[in-house]
């Protein structure tokens with residue numbers, strides 16, 4: 549199966565009350581580890597790429613070509629979407645041209661009217677090429693005593709307006725945070741999530757910042773309409789911890805331990821380990837159709 553947009557996997561996830569993991573990729577090893585795990589577990593999967601990671605890999609075209617070729621060469625049969633994470637207006641357009649099957653246009657930092665206008669334009673362009681679109685809604689800050697104990701919380705009315713622009717997935721802050729969570733984190737705001745769900749109906753919701761949210765909260769969010777959970781930091785942590793152990797054990801000094809394929813292997817296996825944990829947690833194992 550070639551790359552697909554997210555529409556069918558999101559519809560199935562919504563119906564089946566599970567979520568599809570969206571894992572950020574940084575290089576070939578990352579991509580291979582996630583694809584291999586998805587295939588072994590018969591799980592649909594979304595490969596996400598930030599604009600920074602795209603740049604690191606020399607551009608959108610390189611990434612699209614690599615992912616397409618790997619899906620084919622590895623004989624992947626589960627649905628795979630290639631998605632731009634937190635795209636700018638220009639980045640989203642470039643990815644649609646380069647062969648991405650899904651893009652996020654993040655206009656959440658823009659004035660609300662501008663977010664509406666630009667989201668509309670991206671939806672029109674993306675849909676003309678069969679590409680799905682995730683949009684993000686402007687947010688209310690959550691600062692207390694100068695310490696951020698809660699991430700941004702979206703306004704349900706704004707969620708409804710953006711959701712009605714024809715987007716395919718909606719990212720709305722419910723207290724989630726990118727990167728590791730601070731010790732004083734107050735948890736996800738399920739009242740807001742339930743309210744958003746009421747206003748947007750069957751629109752698949754996206755939970756960003758999946759690293760470190762306790763399992764019961766992730767599962768509750770999924771039961772309330774979250775169909776896509778983004779995981780980035782945790783893959784990086786597993787990769788780096790495994791790599792550090794390799795060097796600490798002096799493995800690079802043994803036999804062919806200096807071969808980059810050997811150096812990168814523990815990190816590769818680390819990514820596979822955490823992707824499996826997440827897919828099991830999200831309930832997507834065995835759900836590839």
Ligand SMILES: [Zn+2]
Pocket residue numbers: 634726756757778
């Ligand atoms: Zn995010």
